[in-house]
Amino acid sequence: MGELQRLPANSDPDTLAQVLRDDGAAIVENVLDPAALDQLKSEIMPYVEATEPGRDDFTGRHTTRTGALVARSPACRELVMNKLILGGANAFLDPFCERIQLHLTQLIRIRPGQGKQPLHRDRLAWGGFLQDSIEPQFNTIWAVTDFTEENGATQVVPGSSKWEAGREARPEEIRYAEMAAGSVLVYSGSVIHSGGANQADHDRMGLNITYALGWLRQEENQYLSCPPHIAKDFDPALRDLLGYCMGSYALGYFTPPTGPGENPEVVPPEFLFSGKVTDWSEGDDLYEKVSERACAGPV
Template identity: 55%
Template sequence: MAELARFTLDSDEEEIAEVVRIDGGAIIEDAIDLDLVERLEAELRPWIDRTPGGLDNFSGHNTTRTGALVARSHSCRELVMQRKIISMANRFLGPYTNKIQLHLTQVINIKTGQGTQPLHRDRLAWGGYIPDQIEPQFNTMWALTDFTDENGGTRIVPGSPGWDPERRAADDEKTQATMGAGSVLLYSGSVIHGGGENRSDADRTGINITYTLGWLRTEENQFLSCPPDVAKDLDPDLADLMGYSMGNYALGYYSDPSGMPGPVDLLTPEIVLGRKPGSKHSNSALLTPAE
């Protein structure tokens, strides 16, 4: 049976990114400490418990998917901005964009009795219109509980990013991302994967945080999930990653309907809320790409 490569936080970033390019996935073990795992669990559990199950077999009737994590959890903000992950996301997506953006934040909680999710490629969210040679996203699945063969550890098909779209994986080509709480599965938008069957007596809980090319529509609408009145208090780098900035020259500028003259290139929450912008946010900045 195929296996996923395993690394530590001290491993070479380019080596990890190259493995994800070719195999489609890799695991970094013990990527966060258990203190952060416990804080994430405490902050997110009330939201998880209020989330209904899915409406179809793909989303999973016994699976809950809780979003808007930047707005709901201070600890999730740390996870989104984890230095090594952001660096690898930039390495991985850099050939296709000059800026990455936050694509999705979601707790995926697989409950007892949930069957396997259909295998799929996440890149199909864009309808199959992205050319095969362009990799659209860099995904992470952070384990809040241990991921095991029995409780629904993510199923993945190493090597499948380069496969013909019609090819189907044989059983011996599939594996499961087994890992301890605090570890993270990295995987591409092109790899074949899916949630596993939970045959255990406890939930399998993971946090899915993904990054995509700055010029693509994101799966989670960050401006509604984390609106300006919440985003105004975020670290500027996190607000930038969420799209409160231009993705490229002339992509995502903002014109103030209340009368502020001209478009601005940095869509800061302060500007959206009608506060007086600083000089670096003036319309003169539109003459050069946003940093």
């Protein structure tokens, strides 16, 4: 019977990626210290307290979901760029894309009285249109409070990422991602999971940060949640992750909507911030990478 593997915070990204390939999920323990958690909560709790609950059984009638956290929280930006997590995401998704992107940031607060969320796979955000051989997501839930079975710890079915379509989890196959605040549940877009029922007298809060293949539509529209006038002050690597970069050799350029001849006709997204057109050398690298994979055939 599958169990959730637990990894130390000093694990390397390749090890984390391999565990996800094998099991679909794992817990990385004690990544954040209490001071970092306090800073995160001080930045996001005003928004969390102002968030309305869900309006159906899936989003949770006693659950709040607060987004736009890259724009709102410097501490969240640091988590998005965490070396272990981002390195693991790149290693895990690399076979299926030229570049990954930030897919979602959301503080999920499960309040007392909330029942279990229906079990599901996050990859269904794109319907059933992706081939099963393509893994679209690398997901995290950072424990902002302790996660216990009583207060709604995430339900996970280890190994279900390899199941055939239509197979349902039996109760004895479900595990609970019980972990201390500051730990992180990492799981693939193909693993079966859901929010647990909160039977405690306090909230369970988890920060859901997910990454996806750079050629897919993002669940949280980062260009609207974190528009250019905010993103301009970020580190360029974070801007790239938000999607302000070329996703492939010919994916993501734009034409500045200005007068005739005022700007070049075709520019990469970075033009928004620099006002300059680079030599596209990185784009050439992406072109070579695309060409190599096209010649190699399906992965």
